[in-house]
Amino acid sequence: MKAKNYKRTTCRLCESDNVELAVPLEPIPLTEKYLMEDQLNEECHLYAIDLYMCRECGHVQIFDCIDPNVLWDDFTFRSGQAQVIVDHLHDVAEKTFQKYKIKSSALAVDVGSNDGTLLQGFKKQGMNVLGVDPAETIAKEAIEAGVPTIIDFLTLDLAKDIVQKNGKANVVCCFNAFAHSDQLNDLARSIEGLLAPDGIFVFEVQYLVDIIDGLVLGAVIHEHLSHHSVKPMQQFLERNGMELISVERNHFQGGSFIGVAQLKGGPREIEKNVPEYINYEVQRGFDQPELIRKFSDRLISLREEMADLIKKWHEEGATIAGYGAARSGPTLTAQFKFGKDISFIVDDHPQKVNRYSPGDKIKVLPTKELYSRMPKYTIILAWVHAKKIIIDNMEYLKNGGHFVLCCPEVKVIDIQNWEEELKELSAKEEILCLAKN
Ligand SMILES: [Zn+2]
Missing domain, CATH: 3.40.50.720 (NAD(P)-binding Rossmann-like Domain)
Incomplete structure (x- = not known):
């Protein structure tokens, strides 16, 4: 059966239509849908997965979107299934808690909370936690493991509802889910609405620089609508009432970065790593399609x-x-x-x-x-x-x-x-x- 799909024509971050095809690729099937024996005779549809770049903000993205209900309905990945991921997420929770001097009774909300592994880390620090994730089976496992979870996509209405019932959050996380949404502006505004005045938004995304340098083709799938880099992300957060205050790179998933943001004019200083990464990207040409095109030549x-x-x-x-x-x-x-x-x-x-x-x-x-x-x-x-x-x-x-x-x-x-x-x-x-x- 062919999945519902659509093609967008504007940049997912800045909504500019000054976009161009940077890397044409072979169309691919829905890569998580491994087939049962009785499905072998069904026609297998292939969907375009070309990479586009926005000339305005430099964001690299795919425009061919698959209905998220189809894409995620039998999602099998669980953060807790690999010890290395559990250690990484618990380490992030502990360091965030200490570095930003979060109060132990404060609230941490995780958007795309999966099986609750990251929130278990914040729970260990004594925080109240709340997960939001539309993947029903996995979210139910999180609830059973003691992580309250709302089984849904985060929207502005849901954010308002959460604040009404739980108060504002001191930590909002979005780990490896910020590439999954086609409605990033809505998502960012919902996150902004959740944040307490001195709260922080912590996110991890695969880093475009590593995807291009390492030719991480495995990252180019329909679940990953965006391939983030620091410069477009900083501008995007700015437009949504937040400011990026820290960037830290790691080798998770072939190369990622963890960004921390606060509400515009928040109490924390912007660390020097933010302008440093932006300069690094500009110097190497990661905001220009010419460099991204080399990905095709190497492939x-x-x-x-x-x-x-x-x-x-x-x-x-x-x-x-x-x-x-x-x-x-x-x-x-x-x-x-x-x-x-x-x-x-x-x-x-x-x-x-x-x-x-x-x-x-x-x-x-x-x-x-x-x-x-x-x-x-x-x-x-x-x-x-x-x-x-x-x-x-x-x-x-x-x-x-x-x-x-x-x-x-x-x-x-x-x-x-x-x-x-x-x-x-x-x-x-x-x-x-x-x-x-
Ligand atoms: Zn853009």
Whole structure:
């Protein structure tokens, strides 16, 4: 069934129509919709995912929007499912609480609160917490785990209602959900309405600079309507009654930044990292489409490099598998056009095993099949977990298997070179950590 969709024509942040196509990409299926056996004969629709840039404010975004009810109805991601995410979010809660001297009885509201993991962190600091999330199943799990959650999208009316019942919030969070809304101005105004005069708005978004530099193709999916950078974000917050007071970069999800804002004229000083990041982006040209266009050129050359390798592997008679049935998988296979070359994907996620990838309809098998079938080459589709996948599957390399990374460079990893390659992957993460202020 074709999902309801629409195409916007103006910038999501500043509403200018001075926008241009910066990166044309291959259309992709809805990447979270892994298919059951009985859906295999249904026609699979592909939807445009081209990246546009606003000439006015520099915001990079997709214009092709899918009905959020369809996109999110069987959302399977839970923050609490990976310890590294739990640690990260609890660390953010603790540091925010201490740095901004928040009172322990104050209210923290999380927009897009998922399973309540971030709010559990604020709860540990003694704060009152309230989640807002439209994903019913996951929100109910949060409620059961002791995090009160309103099952809905945040709107101006809902914000007013929350303030009436709970008072204003001293902390409002929006972690990795600020890229999900097509109505960002409404969302920002709702957040502004929730904030107490000395309150702070803390958000985390994937960083455009890292997406472009690292060619993080997995980030280019319909759930991510926006690819944020500091300069357009600062102007956007300003137009919605807030000011950005701090920016901190981290290597979460291939590279993100955490921004902190307060109401305009609020009590806190603007840290020097805000103008520093804006200058950095301008100097490198991240506010111009010319730089973003290089993303296409690099993708085309990587695609050709992969196609040559795959041709050679087919000539050897080798089997090629994929590792990871995440959302990033179908977008990677679509952009690299190697879906037809992959015999099967391995992943242990209970909602993915024995299903088929959308688009290419590649069967997902449990990870133990990597050992019983021993494909000679396994392309890592879950790019952000590459290091863990390699470390956890040393036996596969010892038995003669190869892991293949296709972004941001093509790498074929075997038992001879894995240590060196892992060091390089770690070094990249460290560079991003050093970039933290
Ligand atoms: Zn704009």
